[in-house]
Amino acid sequence: MLRNCLVVAVEGTHASGKTTLTHALAAHFRERGVHVACVPEPARxxxxxxxxxxxxxxxxxxxxEVDLFAAQLSSQLRVARQHTMIICDKTIANVLAYAWLVLPGGPEGPHAPVLRAMEAFCRAWASVYDAVFYCCDKFDQHQIGDPYRSKVLDIQPAADRVVRSICATVGQRIFDIPPNMSTSARVGWIAEQLTTLGLNPTSR
Structure with a gap:
């Protein structure tokens, strides 16, 4: 939680439906009177x-990678100032996971000191996320007119493993969304989980 703002994140690899789901979740809670906003992925x-x-x-x-890490963190902080609930398109642990994958040598390479510092911060920051839901599905990565996935098309399976590994390493608890669900079903499932966790924003 950031101040009095409920922080929910949607995790997963690229092309797993994170962005679509964050917007659908925000619409769901907005329709129920919650002052909620999406925190977009800063890479775009x-x-x-x-x-x-x-x-x-x-x-x-x-x-x-450091710019993306800082932007992910800053955008969450800034949006949380003005809302009672935010829904984040991934966590800062996700940014670290992709940095491990794309930088030369990964966590043991020449940038290891910075990556380890980012890891330590992720560990210290993990409790800020009140709930993190993981998209297990994988959708078609080839989207006409979207060049942003072209550089990472071939690392989706590896990204999935590393994102999960980083979340576990830094103590970021995640809840797997059951696969093969429609977006509306995903929204309903998450809303139920938040209620079970005592985090239902409509009753705050």
């Missing part, structure tokens, strides 16, 4: 990612 607004993906200049580097 990152000048570093735009340079790499859209303009084809350079590769993923430490500066890119």
């Amino acid at each position: 607004n990152s000048p570093f990612i735009e340079e790499i993906v859209v303009h084809g200049r350079g590769e993923f580097d430490l500066e890119t």
Whole structure:
């Protein structure tokens, strides 16, 4: 929880339906009178990612990953100031997991000190997320007009393993969403879990 704001996150690899679900969840709770907002994935607004993906200049580097990590954290903090509930499109642990995958040498490579510092912060920050729900499904990664997935098309299985591993390493508890559910069914299932956990925002 950030101040008095309930913090819910939707986790998973790319093309698992995270963004669609965060918006559907926000709509569900907004219709029930909750002052809620989505916290979008910052990668799509990152000048570093735009340079790499859209303009084809350079590769993923430490500066890119640190910027994404900071932007993910900052966006959550800023949106939480003005709402009673936020729904985050992934956690900062997810950013760390992808950094492990795309940076040379991963956690044992030349950027190990920074990655370990990010890991320590993720561990200290894990309790801020009141509930984290993990998308287990994998959808078609090839979307016309979306260049942002082109650089990570071949690492979805590895990303799934590493995101789960990082969450476990930093003590981030996750709840697996049952597979093969429609978006509306996913929303209903999560709403039920929040009630069971004593986190129903409609009763706060």
